[in-house]
Structures are given as structure tokens and as C-alpha cells.
Amino acid sequence: MPTNTDHASPANTAVAASAVFDIQKIAASFPDRADTMLIDTRLTDEPHASSRIFRVYRPVAAHYHATCDEYLSVLSGRAKFFLGEAPPFEVGPGQLIFFKQSTIHGIPEILEEPFVVLAVDTPRRDPSDIHFVDPADGTPESFLQSKRLY
Numbered sequence: 001m002p003t004n005t006d007h008a009s010p011a012n013t014a015v016a017a018s019a020v021f022d023i024q025k026i027a028a029s030f031p032d033r034a035d036t037m038l039i040d041t042r043l044t045d046e047p048h049a050s051s052r053i054f055r056v057y058r059p060v061a062a063h064y065h066a067t068c069d070e071y072l073s074v075l076s077g078r079a080k081f082f083l084g085e086a087p088p089f090e091v092g093p094g095q096l097i098f099f100k101q102s103t104i105h106g107i108p109e110i111l112e113e114p115f116v117v118l119a120v121d122t123p124r125r126d127p128s129d130i131h132f133v134d135p136a137d138g139t140p141e142s143f144l145q146s147k148r149l150y
Contacts, residue, residue, distance in 0.1 A: 019044070021150070023053065027075050027116045029149045030055040036142055040119075041149040050124040054144075056115045060107040061137035065129045068121040072097040077115030079107050104133060 021043050030039055040054035056079065073096050080088040081097060083105050090111065091097060099105060107115075128140045 023075065023118060026053050026150050027055075027114075030114065030116065033057065034145060036145040037138065038144050040144060040146050042146065045124060047124055049120060049122045051118070051120045053116065053118050053149075056107055056110060056117070059109060060143075062104050062106045062133040063137070063143075064102050064104050064131050064133075065121070065125055066102055066131060067129050068123055068125040069100050070098070070125070071120040071122075073118040075116045075118055077110065078112040079115045080109040080111065081105070081107055 026041060026043075034055075034057040037058050037060050038054045038056050040052045043051040043053065053075070056077075062082075074091050074093050076093055078090060078092040081091045082088040083097075083099055083103055088108055092112075127144055127146060130138075130140045130143045132138050132143075
């Protein structure tokens with residue numbers, strides 16, 4: 001089990017039964033720019049659930065994930081978010097967004113940067129499980145780049 005309370009190291013989390021992560025430190029380590037819509041860093045990657053922190057760099061078109069429910073906790077920034085056919089609503093730090101698998105969702109506007117989110121996917125979400133409603137809006141490769149930031 002990692003004993004470092006600043007953040008867990010990748011080598012430790014691969015076999016650890018538990019870990020401690022410095023969420024704010026990890027959230028602050030994202031680069032200022034990205035070629036993809038999001039950059040994420042995985043914290044845990046178990047079959048029953050995965051957790052990650054991601055930063056959104058540009059608006060994200062309507063899409064869904066076919067294999068998992070998603071819990072999103074906003075850590076910093078503000079954005080417009082939508083779920084299904086409901087009108088977009090504003091989200092900011094301290095808010096938790098939950099939706100079931102196959103729920104169409106997106107981020108039409110980033111209002112304050114950096115917009116950083118802690119995500120828990122149940123069960124684990126494969127990074128390729130991104131399906132844009134309009135395929136011209138993106139691919140898994142244009143949507144997400146994963147980096148180890150701790």
C-alpha cells in the first residue's frame with residue numbers, strides 16, 4: 001500500500017489494495033493546451049470501476065458511453081453541461097453529475113478555465129468507449145489523450 005500521502009505513484013497503484021491521491025496537486029499538473037478535447041490521468045483501473053481526473057480543453061459534442069455509468073465531480077472551473085434532451089445547465093466546483101450508461105451528454109461551453117473533473121466510471125470504462133451522436137464530431141483519438149501526471 002502506498003505510504004506517500006502527497007500522491008500515489010503509478011508503480012504502487014498497479015498492485016495496491018488501496019491508495020491515497022493528492023487530487024488538487026494532480027489537477028494542477030495538467031498542461032495549458034492539448035491537441036485533444038480532453039486529457040485524463042487514470043487513478044484506478046479495476047474491472048468494477050475506474051477513476052480518473054480529466055481537464056476539458058474545448059467544447060465536447062453530444063456523445064455517450066455504452067458500457068458504464070459515470071459520476072463526475074467538478075474540481076475547478078465552470079462549464080455548461082447537458083444530459084439527454086434537457087437544456088444545458090451550469091456546473092462548477094463541488095457539484096456532482098451522475099448519469100447512466102448510454103446517456104447522451106456533452107459540454108457545449110467552457111465558462112471558466114481550467115475545467116477539471118474527477119470521474120468514476122462503473123464498471124470500468126475503456127478509453128475507446130466514446131460514441132459521438134454525429135460521427136463527424138470526433139473519434140476516441142480526437143476526444144481523449146491519457147497521460148500519467150503523478
